[in-house]
Amino acid sequence: MALREALVNAVGHRDYSLRGAAVEVRLYHDAVEVESPGTLPGYVTVENLREAQYSRNERVMDALQRLGLVEEAGQGIDRMIAEMEDALLAPPEFEERSASFVVRFRGGSVFAAEDRLWVSRFGHLDLSADAKVALVFARRWGAITNEQLRRLRPLDRQASRTTLQDLVARGMLEAFGRGRGAGYRLSESAHRARTAATLGEQLRTVLNHARRTGVVVNSDVRGLLGVDAPTARSILEELVLRGLLVSEGERRGRRYLTARPL
16 A cells, blocks of 8 residues: 555556656665655655645646545555555655655565464554554563553553553553552453464465466365464555565455566
8 A cells, every 4th residue: 555655646647748758667675666756845854755745737636536546635645655654564754866766665674574473463453653663572472561662652641551551451461560560461262263274384374376377366265274364464455565466456356466577
């Protein structure tokens, strides 16, 4: 979804006076770039991207909204950042060049792909990015404290405490200790939510299926691995992130094809 937002933004905000120039998508081994012709419009800068709103091509944006590709004007950058954050991935990078604007997705994360896959098993709970980080940290290190969560996320003491106590209420964490010795560890039910196979085995199974058939969809992964829909989506997105699959279509019509070698 973050890449989709970048593409829609590129089409909607590019400088169409630069004839012969095109929106370019470049796939590298460690990043994906979307470059659109023209510098940032009006008073918009890289520094104020999230606050400033300026429509260079009002008719194009209107058409994109009518097609359902733009939900709310001026929210594309926020959605890109939120999508990457929700997947526990590094935020997109924005770069203004002499005659173009670039959005770069590196896909890096302080957490391993296995961590992201594990936490995706709780997709039905609609957890915030803060909650996901707390769970993954507690799983990796045995426990998490209010102070540790504040170091990981831009939260104040009360917001961090609310996030942790909400996870306790949901049965995902258990509180222990008091005062400076207080902390939170995974509950038994959260511990049991382990992947049936290693991440590498799951990825190989799905990729081999895609290579045999030419295409794979979410339901195929659920059948192959016996996982739920959010977990299947996470596995497919990991293969896209690694440059092994490419996605096309939207929502229920989305499918994944084997990537052509560069």
